[in-house]
Amino acid sequence: MSRTVIRGGLVITATEEVRADVLIEDETIAAVATPNVAQEWTADTVLDATDRYVIPGGVDAHTHMEMPFGGTFAADTFETGTRAAVFGGTTTIIDFAIQPVGGTLREGVEAWHAKADDQCAIDYGFHGILSDVGDGVLKEMDALVGEGITSFKMFMAYPGVFYSDDGQILRAMQQAGDNGALIMMHAENGIAIDVLVRQALEAGRTGPEQHGRVRHPLLEAEATHRAIKLSTVAGSPLYVVHVSATESVAEITRARHDGLNVFGETCPQYLFLSVDELDAPEFEGAKYVCSTPLRPAEHQESLWRALRTDDLSVVSTDHCPFCFAGQKELGREDFSKIPNGIPGVENRLDLLHDAVVAGRISRRRWVELASTAPARMFGLHPRKGTIAPGADADIVLYDPSAQQILSAETHHMNVDYNAYEGRWVTGRARTVLSRGEVVVDDGDYRGRPGRGRFLRRETCGYLT
Numbered sequence: 001m002s003r004t005v006i007r008g009g010l011v012i013t014a015t016e017e018v019r020a021d022v023l024i025e026d027e028t029i030a031a032v033a034t035p036n037v038a039q040e041w042t043a044d045t046v047l048d049a050t051d052r053y054v055i056p057g058g059v060d061a062h063t064h065m066e067m068p069f070g071g072t073f074a075a076d077t078f079e080t081g082t083r084a085a086v087f088g089g090t091t092t093i094i095d096f097a098i099q100p101v102g103g104t105l106r107e108g109v110e111a112w113h114a115k116a117d118d119q120c121a122i123d124y125g126f127h128g129i130l131s132d133v134g135d136g137v138l139k140e141m142d143a144l145v146g147e148g149i150t151s152f153k154m155f156m157a158y159p160g161v162f163y164s165d166d167g168q169i170l171r172a173m174q175q176a177g178d179n180g181a182l183i184m185m186h187a188e189n190g191i192a193i194d195v196l197v198r199q200a201l202e203a204g205r206t207g208p209e210q211h212g213r214v215r216h217p218l219l220e221a222e223a224t225h226r227a228i229k230l231s232t233v234a235g236s237p238l239y240v241v242h243v244s245a246t247e248s249v250a251e252i253t254r255a256r257h258d259g260l261n262v263f264g265e266t267c268p269q270y271l272f273l274s275v276d277e278l279d280a281p282e283f284e285g286a287k288y289v290c291s292t293p294l295r296p297a298e299h300q301e302s303l304w305r306a307l308r309t310d311d312l313s314v315v316s317t318d319h320c321p322f323c324f325a326g327q328k329e330l331g332r333e334d335f336s337k338i339p340n341g342i343p344g345v346e347n348r349l350d351l352l353h354d355a356v357v358a359g360r361i362s363r364r365r366w367v368e369l370a371s372t373a374p375a376r377m378f379g380l381h382p383r384k385g386t387i388a389p390g391a392d393a394d395i396v397l398y399d400p401s402a403q404q405i406l407s408a409e410t411h412h413m414n415v416d417y418n419a420y421e422g423r424w425v426t427g428r429a430r431t432v433l434s435r436g437e438v439v440v441d442d443g444d445y446r447g448r449p450g451r452g453r454f455l456r457r458e459t460c461g462y463l464t
């Protein structure tokens, strides 16, 4: 058995901050104790955590590696994307296996295993994407829940691609109410948005800035409201992904105050970027096309407030990278052809830590939003998302005073731009352990494809 001790750090979890040492035996945390107790421990390896925070590795519950979209594929493979994730202190991802339209959910899951197995540097799980709900798919959901795929995303947007109508949504929610799965909703009124897209194009308004105009905040709020009502009728919990608008936050807040099992996720792009990015000259606004879209800056305050009050419970990245050259450019003549998505799997922890430094959230809330809450929400806690005996030794030694500049020149994501290019942030993951193995050591990558394991998840652990 190999024994590692992390000595001298400040251990931060969602519930406490304590000067403590951490003992790891093989892949698992064996003990956490104050230094006077821990001085008795012997170990093969000692990691010095003086002046470091010792935090659970990040859990990014929303990534899209190699996702097909608009005739191309997201540029990160599971190999490059998980490598970039660990550089940023994320040690677990949950990606989305897409049911092909006209095909089965099982086909989607098998295709995602073929892409991910033997490629990931860190542990990974899958949600299913339901793009064609019928009797067979509803039965398949039950089987997949038994195999650890316990959450399913549905789309009220993208008619003709991933879109589900209200009847399909209700049926899937009823099924989830029975089998314990969590329905994740892309809440935008895609039918209305498509009308506005057509009108903009017919009027000759074809640039990336139109993406932000046609996807009106009220069309996010309306869909969020509808999803909440449908889930209430079905008696199932609901998780609304990539919430970006004040009006949508208000719907979620109301539902939660009514005692409903409704949860919301937002992403760094909505907290740190605004719709103004879409106006960048030379078509560079296309880099910021994602859905839900970036909003006017005033929406950011509602998102931060909701993160503090727990009306929004999780920050994920929705990492969906498309290169500017050759991919975003597909929409030069027509903004609706720009592949939707923003890269960010490497930057989430640091951006959120910068918000800690700015006084927006506490250190414990930082850990909770980026690690503990997603682990609980998606059936991985207490194995992931905390530092406690019995948990996987997914641990980050985080340097809270490092200064770094986010840039495509230095990032590890397989994409030719960084959405936060030139931004200074305070903090950096210095040493990253995945199940007890050092995978990043002060900028040196020590991981390898295939060491990550597929996670069979429990059902949602966050219900009231």
Ligand SMILES: NC(=O)NCCC(=O)O
Pocket (backbone or CB within 6 Å): 064, 186, 242, 289, 290, 291, 292, 318, 320, 340, 341, 342
């Ligand atoms: N968000 C985005 O623009 N692309 C990824 C697909 C999705 O999450 O809707």
Ligand SMILES: [Zn+2]
Pocket (backbone or CB within 6 Å): 186, 241, 242, 291, 292
């Ligand atoms: Zn979505």
Ligand SMILES: [Zn+2]
Pocket (backbone or CB within 6 Å): 062, 063, 064, 318, 320
């Ligand atoms: Zn997404």
